[in-house]
Amino acid sequence: MDIANKIKTLRESTGMSRKEFSEHTGIPVRTLEDWEAGRRTPPEYIPKLIAYQLKYEQLLKKEDLNDEKS
Secondary structure, three states, X not given: OOHHHHHHHHHHHHOOOHHHHHHHHOOOXXXXXXXXXXXXXXXXXXXXXXXXXXXXXXXXXHHHHHHHHO
16 A cells, blocks of 8 residues: 555544544645645655554543543
8 A cells, every 4th residue: 555545544544534634633734635646755654653643542532431431
């Protein structure tokens, strides 16, 4: 999978629009559009950082839910 598809897949996995994802990650909308369209290529570490951020946030949410049940 190329970087453009990785970023698009990560964004789509959140259910967020580009605008929402942009606000969430701090990446400008135009940059996301260019990356997803393959007009520009981000450094290879960017999809890994985004994936890490999303995974971390999921873990925090899961932990919060477990704390509320206790």
